[in-house]
Amino acid sequence: MKSFELVEPATIDEAVALLEPDDPGVRAIAGATALVPMMKARLFQPTRLVSLRRLDGALRGVHEHEGGLRLGALATLTELERSSRVRAVAPVMSRALRTLSNVRIRNVATLGGHLAHGDPHMDLPPVLMTLGARVRAVSRRGERWIDLNDLVLGYYQTTMAADELIAEVHVPAQPTGARTWYEKFTALSADDWPTVGVAVWYRTDAAGSDTTRPTVMTEARVAVSAATERPVRVPAAESALTGAAPDDATFRKAADAAADAVEPLADLRGSAAYKREMIRVHVRRALERAR
Amino acid sequence: MADTIVVPEAPVADADAGRALREVGRSMPRLESTAKVDGSVEYIHNLRLPGMLYGRIHRSSIAHGRIVRIDASAALACDGVHAVITADDVATIVPNPYYGPAFHDQPILALGKVRHVGEPVAVVLATDPHVAEEAADLVSVEYEPFDAVFDEVAAAAPGAPIIHDELKPAGMFTDLEHVAGRRGTNVALDARLRTGDIEKGFAQADQVFEHTFRTGKVIHATFEPMVSVAEPAGPGGLTIHTASQSPSFVRSEIARLLGWPENRVRVRTAFLGGGFGAKLYIKLEAMAAVCALLVRKPVRIALTMDEQFYTITKHGATVLIRTGVTNDGRITARQVETYWNGGAYADIGPRVTQKSGFTAAGPYDIEHVALDNYAVYTNDPPAGALRGFGISQLVWAYERQADIIARALGIDPLEFRRRNALRNGRKHATGTVVYGMEVEAVLDRLAEKMEWHRPFDRGSGTIRRGRGIAIGVKACVSPTTSTAAVHVYGDGSCAVHTSTVDMGQASDTTLAQIAAEVLGLPTPDVRIVHPDTDVTPYDMATLGSRSTFHMGNAVRRAAEDVRAQLLRIAAGALGVDMGDLECRDGAVLSRAGAKLTFREVMLARFAMQAGTIVGVGSYTPSYTKPDPRTGYSPNITPFWMLGGAGAEVEVDCETGRVTVTKLVNVADVGRAINPASVERQLCPACSICRAS
Numbered sequence: 001m002k003s004f005e006l007v008e009p010a011t012i013d014e015a016v017a018l019l020e021p022d023d024p025g026v027r028a029i030a031g032a033t034a035l036v037p038m039m040k041a042r043l044f045q046p047t048r049l050v051s052l053r054r055l056d057g058a059l060r061g062v063h064e065h066e067g068g069l070r071l072g073a074l075a076t077l078t079e080l081e082r083s084s085r086v087r088a089v090a091p092v093m094s095r096a097l098r099t100l101s102n103v104r105i106r107n108v109a110t111l112g113g114h115l116a117h118g119d120p121h122m123d124l125p126p127v128l129m130t131l132g133a134r135v136r137a138v139s140r141r142g143e144r145w146i147d148l149n150d151l152v153l154g155y156y157q158t159t160m161a162a163d164e165l166i167a168e169v170h171v172p173a174q175p176t177g178a179r180t181w182y183e184k185f186t187a188l189s190a191d192d193w194p195t196v197g198v199a200v201w202y203r204t205d206a207a208g209s210d211t212t213r214p215t216v217m218t219e220a221r222v223a224v225s226a227a228t229e230r231p232v233r234v235p236a237a238e239s240a241l242t243g244a245a246p247d248d249a250t251f252r253k254a255a256d257a258a259a260d261a262v263e264p265l266a267d268l269r270g271s272a273a274y275k276r277e278m279i280r281v282h283v284r285r286a287l288e289r290a291r
Numbered sequence: 292m293a294d295t296i297v298v299p300e301a302p303v304a305d306a307d308a309g310r311a312l313r314e315v316g317r318s319m320p321r322l323e324s325t326a327k328v329d330g331s332v333e334y335i336h337n338l339r340l341p342g343m344l345y346g347r348i349h350r351s352s353i354a355h356g357r358i359v360r361i362d363a364s365a366a367l368a369c370d371g372v373h374a375v376i377t378a379d380d381v382a383t384i385v386p387n388p389y390y391g392p393a394f395h396d397q398p399i400l401a402l403g404k405v406r407h408v409g410e411p412v413a414v415v416l417a418t419d420p421h422v423a424e425e426a427a428d429l430v431s432v433e434y435e436p437f438d439a440v441f442d443e444v445a446a447a448a449p450g451a452p453i454i455h456d457e458l459k460p461a462g463m464f465t466d467l468e469h470v471a472g473r474r475g476t477n478v479a480l481d482a483r484l485r486t487g488d489i490e491k492g493f494a495q496a497d498q499v500f501e502h503t504f505r506t507g508k509v510i511h512a513t514f515e516p517m518v519s520v521a522e523p524a525g526p527g528g529l530t531i532h533t534a535s536q537s538p539s540f541v542r543s544e545i546a547r548l549l550g551w552p553e554n555r556v557r558v559r560t561a562f563l564g565g566g567f568g569a570k571l572y573i574k575l576e577a578m579a580a581v582c583a584l585l586v587r588k589p590v591r592i593a594l595t596m597d598e599q600f601y602t603i604t605k606h607g608a609t610v611l612i613r614t615g616v617t618n619d620g621r622i623t624a625r626q627v628e629t630y631w632n633g634g635a636y637a638d639i640g641p642r643v644t645q646k647s648g649f650t651a652a653g654p655y656d657i658e659h660v661a662l663d664n665y666a667v668y669t670n671d672p673p674a675g676a677l678r679g680f681g682i683s684q685l686v687w688a689y690e691r692q693a694d695i696i697a698r699a700l701g702i703d704p705l706e707f708r709r710r711n712a713l714r715n716g717r718k719h720a721t722g723t724v725v726y727g728m729e730v731e732a733v734l735d736r737l738a739e740k741m742e743w744h745r746p747f748d749r750g751s752g753t754i755r756r757g758r759g760i761a762i763g764v765k766a767c768v769s770p771t772t773s774t775a776a777v778h779v780y781g782d783g784s785c786a787v788h789t790s791t792v793d794m795g796q797a798s799d800t801t802l803a804q805i806a807a808e809v810l811g812l813p814t815p816d817v818r819i820v821h822p823d824t825d826v827t828p829y830d831m832a833t834l835g836s837r838s839t840f841h842m843g844n845a846v847r848r849a850a851e852d853v854r855a856q857l858l859r860i861a862a863g864a865l866g867v868d869m870g871d872l873e874c875r876d877g878a879v880l881s882r883a884g885a886k887l888t889f890r891e892v893m894l895a896r897f898a899m900q901a902g903t904i905v906g907v908g909s910y911t912p913s914y915t916k917p918d919p920r921t922g923y924s925p926n927i928t929p930f931w932m933l934g935g936a937g938a939e940v941e942v943d944c945e946t947g948r949v950t951v952t953k954l955v956n957v958a959d960v961g962r963a964i965n966p967a968s969v970e971r972q973l974c975p976a977c978s979i980c981r982a983s
Binding site for chain 1: 597945948
């Protein structure tokens with residue numbers, strides 16, 4: 001490994017000033033769980049690493065905000081996993097975090113790094129996509145909000161510019177009665193990356209006074225990750241659910257629609273055909289478990 | 292999870308003395324537990340010497356080919372690079388740089404050609420490990436690629452690319468002599484066993500089953516990857532600090548390569564961060580030694596986790612197994628042909644082939660047996676020992692087939708094994724009479740722990756359940772030898788000198804218990820001196836399930852030697868008969884109640900509080916070399932080992948995912964010296980085999 005510059009700015013303004021829009025060798029580093037293995041494998045040779053570990057409190061903490069959550073980008077995955085605020089607003093996140101990699105990784109990996117890395121196997125992006133989350137990105141040019149659905153473009157590729165940092169993640173307040181689930185399927189060891197990740201979210205109309213009218217789903221969100229080049233929402237599955245009753249037949253229809261719509265990639269965790277079947281099984285199971 | 296049990300229950304009594312045992316047979320915490328937890332324990336991985344250079348290996352990028360040119364100029368131009376070592380440099384001090392325990396086939400650095408991806412071609416030496424890493428990438432090698440072969444069956448067939456021009460057995464093993472000088476073949480060793488008349492056996496069968504089973508390569512991936520630090524010791528000496536399971540072998544082999552007497556090479560080890568068979572024989576030691584002697588500075592070569600994959604693996608194998616059975620479930624004949632994928636260099640592969648190969652018919656009583664084992668060179672990284680020394684590949688074949696046969700015959704799989712069990716007093720296929728191997732007791736305990744007699748819920752819907760059992764036999768590696776020394780110092784304290792390497796198996800504690808038992812000391816009062824060939828006596832290696840038995844007996848004899856000396860001195864000092872004395876509680880006690888502490892015994896012997904008393908013990912079990920035509924030997928092993936496992940699994944029929952819901956491990960361990968440490972070995976052992 002060639003020597004490189006390691007800087008530890010104290011404020012977010014100093015940090016973004018140290019990032020370079022045109023030098024791919026300059027990267028921000030937080031928990032180091034993704035970047036350091038890439039450096040050891042010599043897939044990435046830094047010229048400058050901007051460590052975020054000494055930053056002031058601006059990027060830390062788990063806060064309640066208008067019934068939703070404001071999550072600091074430097075919050076560790078363990079902090080999120082154990083947070084009662086997270087559990088109250090988005091129990092699906094708390095559950096997903098418990099099976100994310102292993103405790104040693106969760107203790108140091110940060111939320112911002114987890115999202116900025118752009119690896120399609122990450123567990124939280126599909127969950128946050130169905131929760132309607134947005135990230136606030138900052139740079140020397142100011143700040144902007146990015147919808148989670150628009151964040152990841154492909155394998156290790158995001159819409160973030162090279163000199164932008166994720167500052168926080170906003171999870172909006174969830175409507176009463178929203179049903180959620182994250183279904184993770186690993187084909188290899190228990191703490192391996194998922195072969196398929198499926199997050200689902202739906203809400204039904206309030207059956208209320210008119211008990212003769214069957215309950216139907218008024219809005220539904222389905223996101224698939226890991227098997228695909230990037231985490232994706234699946235509109236075909238969502239439209240199969242919207243306006244239909246949350247019953248087994250509907251769930252099977254949505255699962256079939258997802259399996260048909262998504263383009264899985266083959267790797268050591270399975271062939272494309274196998275992963276297509278796993279998408280079918282796990283979209284259905286996620287919906288059943290959300291019910 | 293794993294339910295480990297030990298059979299038979301250990302009777303706690305000393306067969307010789309008829310007295311109760313105090314230290315042996317008790318569960319004891321490891322002597323080094325605290326030091327391992329607080330981080331003060333020694334690992335070679337942490338060693339840094341003044342003026343030390345860091346070596347980084349440039350490895351072959353192709354599987355097979357001729358080296359046309361090596362250009363190290365860009366690497367040498369890097370700031371901080373001290374030297375780049377290639378085979379030409381090695382030749383200036385080691386004219387014949389081929390090493391190996393079974394064959395002298397592996398060059399210290401690739402010489403003329405490369406035989407596997409990742410083979411070391413050059414070593415960059417630098418003052419900083421990161422500079423060495425960067426410079427190693429800058430070494431440029433031009434190759435003329437040859438056809439490569441990776442499959443063991445294809446490599447053994449006529450017309451396969453030839454990996455070594457000529458077979459060069461090491462000469463240490465006389466049963467490899469017959470292959471010396473063979474050319475034009477990748478079969479390093481063909482080992483056969485014939486008993487009875489195989490065709491007659493198949494003629495007696497009602498049905499004959501024939502299957503092929505394959506196993507892949509597995510990597511040890513120890514937490515502490517291989518590491519060796521070599522330093523010149525004066526003008527004619529060399530010290531090697533190395534994470535090795537076989538310091539005595541390293542000394543002999545390095546001395547042979549250099550043409551030096553063994554007493555000029557010192558090899559020392561510390562605790563190992565895992566071994567599992569990966570750290571045997573020569574790994575980095577020869578490379579580090581040659582680099583250190585060439586530049587006259589200490590040199591450290593340490594592998595990354597990834598580099599271990601280029602260094603040593605467990606054998607992949609193809610097992611063709613043909614079994615004749617009667618309709619009532621008796622095996623009449625078994626023929627097994629096994630191709631062992633040895634990779635590019637033999638390492639200990641030919642030993643695996645022969646020493647495990649002769650157990651290929653399993654722990655069964657079969658009259659007609661024909662076994663053929665082929666150690667085959669391929670263009671994979673070398674294969675050697677990994678927990679079980681080749682046994683698990685064979686067990687996979689014969690136990691899978693046992694279930695297939697039992698199902699076809701409509702016989703309970705456990706009952707099928709029971710009907711064919713090899714019982715004590717019967718001859719194994721090698722001709723050696725079996726004793727101390729409780730096949731039926733292991734099956735009984737498996738049946739009990741698995742609740743085999745109870746109806747089993749096989750599930751319905753998308754989740755289905757199944758269960759199975761398997762047993763396997765291993766023979767302790769033979770012939771081998773161990774020597775130990777027990778020292779009593781001037782103040783009466785005691786240390787055991789052995790070259791057994793504690794790599795996590797608790798050998799320090801076990802050996803201390805044995806010495807403590809003989810000398811009447813509490814186990815924690817016995818100090819274990821770690822392997823240092825300048826200090827500790829010869830041991831063949833820490834491998835093949837041999838240390839507790841071989842070194843344990845050597846330590847026992849050494850302690851008995853010391854005890855006899857202490858009793859003789861005390862007898863003189865107290866004016867009593869030696870027969871009236873015993874060692875107990877750190878003292879010599881007489882029947883009449885007189886007492887001399889060890890400290891007082893030393894004072895009596897040397898007339899001052901000083902001096903050393905040394906006891907020495909060796910252990911070399913008898914052995915009869917097998918007939919090369921038949922594999923026959925009346926004495927093939929000092930003891931047999933038998934293990935069994937049972938598992939219940941769930942299959943998710945929608946995903947194919949298998950979940951192990953119950954796992955039982957049963958081992959016939961005889962009398963456990965330290966029952967808790969035996970359990971702690973068996974539990975991870977079943978995990979590592981699951982991973983395999």
